[in-house]
Amino acid sequence: MRACFRSAALALLLAGCVRPPPEAYVPGGSSATAATAVAIGSNARGEACRMLRSGGGAEVFCGAWESPSARVRQVAGAPVPELAARATTAQAGRMSCDAPTPTTVLGGQPAAVMNCRRHVGGWPAFALVATAGGNAYEADGVLPALPAAERAIGILAGLASPEGALPPSAALDMMAARLSREAFGANDLARFEQLMTLGREANQAERFVAAETAYRAALGAQERMLGAGAPDSFGPMIRLALQLSNQGRHPEAEALFARAAPLAGRASDPLARAQLQHYRGLHEANRRQAEAALAAFGQAEALYGREVPPELRSGGAGSRAATLATGANIVDPLAARAVVGMVEVRRNRAAVLRSEGRIAEAEAASAAAAQLAAVAPGLPGADLIAARVARTTGAAADSAGAPARARGEFTRAAARFARGAPRSRPYADTLLLEAAAAADAGAPAGAILNVCRQATAVLRELREGTTAQSIAPCVDAFARSAGGDSQTLLAEAFEAAQLAQGSITTTQIARAAARLSESARNPAAGAAIRQRDEAGRRLATLYRARDEASVAAGRGGGPSVQDLDSQISEAQEALIEADQAAQTAAPGFAQLLQSVASASEVFAMLEPGEALASVFLPPEGAGWSFVLRDGRIAAGPIGGTGTQMDALVQRLRASLEDGNGEKPFDAAAAHGIYRALFAEVAGPLAGARRLIVAPSGQLLSVPFGVLVDTPPPAPTGHEGVSFLLARLPIGHVPAPASFVALRRAGPSRASQPWFGFGAPLPVPVAQAARTFPASAQCGRLLAALPALPTAGLELQASGQLMGARPGDQRTGRAFTADTVRRASLRDFRVLHFATHGLLPGELSCLQEAAIVASPSPGAPDATNALLLAGTLLDIELDADVVVLSACNSGGGGAGESLSGLARSIFFAGARSLLVTHWYINDAAATRIVAYSLRNLQQGQGMIEALRSAQLDLARNVAGGSHPALWGGFGLVGPGPSGRAGQTASAGPSGG
Known part of the structure; x- marks a missing residue:
């Protein structure tokens, strides 16, 4: 038996795939807008561009790219030739430019343009200088963005008008990235408040990644100003913790909550302790720990209540009359914030109670939130507060069996979100709730379809998915309206249903497949995209290192936070450089990263x-x-x-x-x-x-x-x-969308047929124990993994059947994590692992899935015996098939079809994966894999090759007809097509 250790709860699904409940949002705070973006037409490729102001300059974003296509800066005035000389000097570290060509822009304004080439990769770029409106400007970027950069200069100079304002949510991700770069570079004090406001706006729009970026930069800025562990770093720290929790990254969130808790009592904000309990309650709600969430909300309400005017605490008619009689809003900002906090806590409580089926209590809590919001006019972010309260009230009414009343509340909430957070995730989600209530209330199909089309259009625009339960009424409405015949409505139903199928796996497959497609067109383009991905991972690694260093600094040790901040600033600029290189090399790449296929x-x-x-x-x-x-x-x-x-x-x-x-x-x-x-x-x-x-x-x-x-x-x-x-x-x-992406990528262009790894040596007890010093049990479990005597035979037979070279495998002592990392694997069409696989739920000390290799002799621990999923992201493949002949590599009984291990291999460049869905008999696994590869080599498509091998075992091997033996293998991905289109015709029908 190719065995792994079983667990009742296999932690396969990366928690970032799980949507947080409706209560997982923090109070709005300031109503100031941190992010504004305007449409400025198209670039030379016809992609729509938008401009985001940045001080006296701007960043231009085109198409679906995440980094700016061009950047514009206002510079000290000078004649155009001098501007061009200064620009050439300024850009010398990044690119080499030809002599400037004099020209005019914006209907006659003097300018000069330079054709440039980036030092990294040699990709073409431009530099532009101009004087306009009495000011001087300098711009640079990818070549197609040159006309958009010219229009941006015109808008900055007051000589041109934008083509229209974009919804705030359209700018949040861009603004978070820009302010983060500025905060980690210089001018911390000037950026801190902008970052905090942006974080609130991104959180309210449910753009949790953008909110994380903003709060992380704000925390870094404040720690640089006040020192690590300063009490007032509590604010950005607690908000960052919640954004991580909202993404399902609960261990990271827990670590930040633990850091923030001792600071709450010493922070200058009087509401710090209330916020700590409030956000902990939201975190527990994200973890589906209802009782812990309700207890924390109770403490938070009591703490907020100390700052709420006594006449408002009850939220009844008398308090409303008293407030209106004075004709006054709440003047004290602290009291106003406390009221907002109390409204949100009551609303959060209602959501949790409803999820627990305590409907009467949920309605009471929702009513209390609505009453308090109604008697406190002038609250900051009033539209969004009213929208969230109405949405929660509608949800409670729906659970109470009153769909007509629920529909009315959802309609009001959607109208409020349309004003306060237009074209945002909360707006789309509320429209879906409205559609569901309308269907329950017996509304005409046309009215339901209209709301559904609005919601799905916003989600497609945002490139976001939703839950199956949320989109179900719309899928049902489209499909039933089609009457089984209208292909247009069925296509709408099919596409709406996919909004619930997006996942980390789907995203990584799309990215890898698009990279492979571009590589087939131009290998240099594929390299540019991979460098962009590596730059992104390096930045994420530095962020994690900074978190750890900040904790250590608070204890008086650890690496220099200042050094890491400098590295982060450099990494952010490197990411932009890499992204712009990818824009030039593979202009259609970003558009291919879709989660919905028509x-x-x-x-x-x-x-x-x-x-x-x-x-x-x-x-x-x-x-x-x-x-x-x-x-x-x-x-x-x-x-x-x-x-x-x-x-x-x-x-x-x-x-x-x-x-x-x-x-x-x-x-x-x-x-x-x-x-x-x-x-x-x-x-x-x-x-x-x-x-x-x-x-x-x-x-x-x-x-x-x-x-x-x-x-x-x-x-x-x-x-x-x-x-x-x-x-x-x-x-x-x-x-x-995964099928479309993988099929579009085409077959592997690798020259060699096969490479194999496997048959690891067992890990010695002492090495295993030192690998997990905090857990003796984890060490014992790792050391207890048995040898796999048939794995070497499987690899030997598979290599021979595939016509591989004798040296194209690493087994036994030669199979270590370092061996895999160092191997040049892009040249092989099939990559084969025959070993143990470990999932986080099976070895609790692991935070990610791993392939088990051999330990290094004499090493202090067995780290080199664990090839972690994250490490596989750095391996470059161009493989038709990767065989994971390891137990449960497909993910067992969890919701995702793939473990984190398989996701990483897809991202590395696999077009299909042969995985197992349960613990396969070792002899059966060896035969099925070897015969599948033989059939592939003989011309069958991979799907047909696997089927033939499974049927052979069921029909021709004594005792092999039980589906537990032949049925556990599955091919994920369409796989390579057969040269001869061969298929097997007979099947297992009772042994």
Whole structure:
């Protein structure tokens, strides 16, 4: 048995994929706007550009790129030739420029333009100088952005007008990055308040990454001004902690909360202790710890209440009359902030109570929040406060069975969000709630579709997803309105359903596949994109190092925070340089990073007779199965809720997970899943020659080949059972967009067929113990991993079958983490790991998944025996297939189809992954992998090659017919197509 240690809760799904509940947002504070952006037309490629002011200059962003395409600066006045000479000197460290060419801009303003080449990569760029409106300007950037830079100069000089203001949410990410760069460079004091305001705005727009960037820079600025551990660093620290929690990065958040707690009592802000409890309550709500959240909210309300005027605390009619009689707002800013805090705490409590099914208490808490907000006019951020309160009140009404009242509240909330946070995530989410309430209230289909189209348009514009439960009413409305016939409405339903399928896996696959596509067009472009990714990871690493250094500095030791700040500033500029190089080298790259694929894009990538089945399954209520084949979409309701399907999945996996076939196969559960998913779309599947499945929820942990497509002869047992794998080859993808991205990438261009790693030596007990000094149990578990005697045979046979060179494998002592990191693997079409895999839930001391290698002899610990998922991000591949012949590499029973290990390999450049979904018998694994690769080498597509190997085991090996033995392998990704289109025709039907 290729074994790993089991755990009741496998921590496979990166927590950043989990949406925080509606209460996970902090009070608004200042109503000042930190970010404003304007539209300025298009660049030379036709991409829309927007301008973000920066002091006396501006940054220009075009298309979907995250870094500026051009930067404009106001400089000291001088004649144009002198401006050009100064610009050439200033840019000398970054690029070499030709002699300036005199020209005019903006209808006759004197200027000069220079063609330049960047020192790194030699990519073309421009530099522009001009005098306009009595001022002098200098600009530089990627060549297509030159006309946009000229318009930006015109706007700054007052000689041109922008084409329109953009919603504040459109500028938050850009502004956070810019202010962060400035704060880590110079002028800390001038930027701190801007960063804090921007953090609040980004948080309120639910742009948690932008809020994290802003608060992290604000914390760095304040620590530089006041010193590490200063009491008043509490403010940005506690807000940063919450943004990490909102992204599901709970351990990081916990560490910051622990740092902030001792500072709360000494901070100059009188509301610090109230905020600590409030934000801890939000953090506990994010972790789904309801009782802890409610307890923290109770403490926060009491602490806020000390600063709230007594006449307002009750929030009743008398207090409203008293307030209105004076005709006055709350003058004391501290009291106003306390009132906002109390309103939010009451609203947060209502949301948590509703999630716990305590509806009457939730309605009471929501009403108390609404009453207090109503009797306190002039609160900062009044529109957003009213919007959030109305949304919470509507949710409570909906849970109480009053959809008409809920719809009214959601409509009011959406109108308020449209004013306070237009085109934002909260606005879109509220529209989805409005659509659901409208459907429950029996509103006309046209009204529901109109609201749904508004919501989905905003989410697509923001490139954000949502939960399956939130989008379900809209998917249902589109699909049912289609009547099974309207292809336009079915396409809308198919695309709306994908808004719930976005994940870290989908994003990384899209990025890697786009990089591979660009590499095929121009290898230098692929290199530029990889350098951009590496620059981003380096910056993230420095941020983490700074967090650790700041803690150490507060204790009087550790590395220099100042040195790290300098490195961060340099890394931020390096990221811009790398991003601009990628913009030049691969202009369409950013546009390829989509999480939703249109039906037309899927059809363009499907081969004749090939079908893609996308399963949309919310937890409550029925979902839909969409089948796309030969230019048409079919859709059918699923015969069960997400909860019911999860129960069937658990039953099915329980009969398979031993990997040895010792338990009776639950044929009834396997057929129940198949019937529920495909009974209404049986026609398009009947004649398909290959099936690509994009599941959802717990279905991601099921290889669809083990489903039973006809009623079984008995509820349990595999004798006489008709498996879906017997009918057609099956591949899996996390989402339709992943299928499009991977198929678009094309086949590998590597010259060599195969490289293998595996058969690790066991880790000695002493080395394992020193690897995890804080946990003796982790050391014992690592040392207890057994040798894999058949892994070496698997690699030897696979290499021979693939025609690999004798030296193209590393086994035993030669297989270490360093060996993998140092290997040049881009030249191999197939990369094969035959070893143990460890998931964080199986070895609790690991924070990420790992491949187990051999320990280094004489090393102080076994660090070199663990190839972590994060390390694999730095490996460069151009592989058709990566084989993870390691236990449970597909992710076991968790919601994601892939572990963090597999996600990293996709990001490194794999087009498909052969993974296992449970603990596979070692001999069976060896045979299936070796035969799959033989079949691939002989001309079958990878999906067909795996199927043939599985059927061979089931039909030709004594005792091999149980699906626990052959069914655990699954191919994620479409895989390479066969040269001869060969497929196996017979299947396991009872051994």
